[in-house]
Amino acid sequence: VYxxxxxxxxxxxxxxxxDVADYDVNQCIDSFKKLIHNCDTNRRLNWKTGGKYVRDxxxxxxEVSPTRYNRPWLPPEYAQGTCKGWYHFSHSSYTIEGGGFSTWDFGQKTMRPSMNGCYGLGTTAWNFEYYDEPTEEGYEWKLTFNTPVFVRSRCFKNNKVVKGAGGWTDGCGGND
Known part of the structure; x- marks a missing residue:
């Protein structure tokens, strides 16, 4: 499971x-590449729903098979999200929800590097959770965390962090 x-x-x-006892590694890799990439859809987010490729x-x-079926249906055309950031004198707290991006890594390879690139290593109280079902708005996850103060305008309100992670929130509300 991946x-x-x-x-x-x-x-x-x-x-x-x-009739066969073994397989060729190169043929295996080639077959999975064809299975994944030769059935590209016209969906903007390029979502796949699995498939089977029979050879020889x-x-x-x-076969590639999704093992969870809790995605928004119909698949969204665009990544989406919402963001709020609040000033607390010594730090700021944020809540971001998203759908169609950061759906495979608990934000560790998408959101976190984008945040570090914007304001350094000041992220604390990281809590990333996937919802059991998408919200009514299509959000698939929620992230809460703390940052140094006054980073909202340069990192979140301008979508720099979420855009760097492949997403979109149309800015970030709050008072940080």
Whole structure:
């Protein structure tokens, strides 16, 4: 299972017929690339729903299967989110919710590097959670955290952080 406990959780599977005992690694990689990329959709976020590719008259079957089915349906055309940041004298606290981005890494490879790049290593009280079901607005996760004071305008209100993570929040409310 890949991207476990996230909305993007999925598994790769290869099945061999009784007539074959082994598989070729390069053919396997090529088959999964074709399975994933040759069925591109016209969806802006390029969401996939799994699939199966059978080769050599059924000798090899390659499958990609989502293991969670709690994504918004119909798939959204754009990444979306909301942001609020509040000043607390010694720090600021933020809440960001999003959908269509940061859906595979608990924000560690998408949001966190973008935040560090904007204001340094001052993030504390990090709490990233995926919802069991998307919200009415289509949000799939919620992130709460603290920052140094006065970073909202240069990092969040201008969408710099979330855009760097592949998302969008149309600014960031609050008073930081």
């Amino acid at each position: 991207d476990e406990d996230t909305p993007d959780e999925h598994e790769f599977r290869i099945s061999l017929s009784n 008259d059924g000798a090899y079957t390659y």
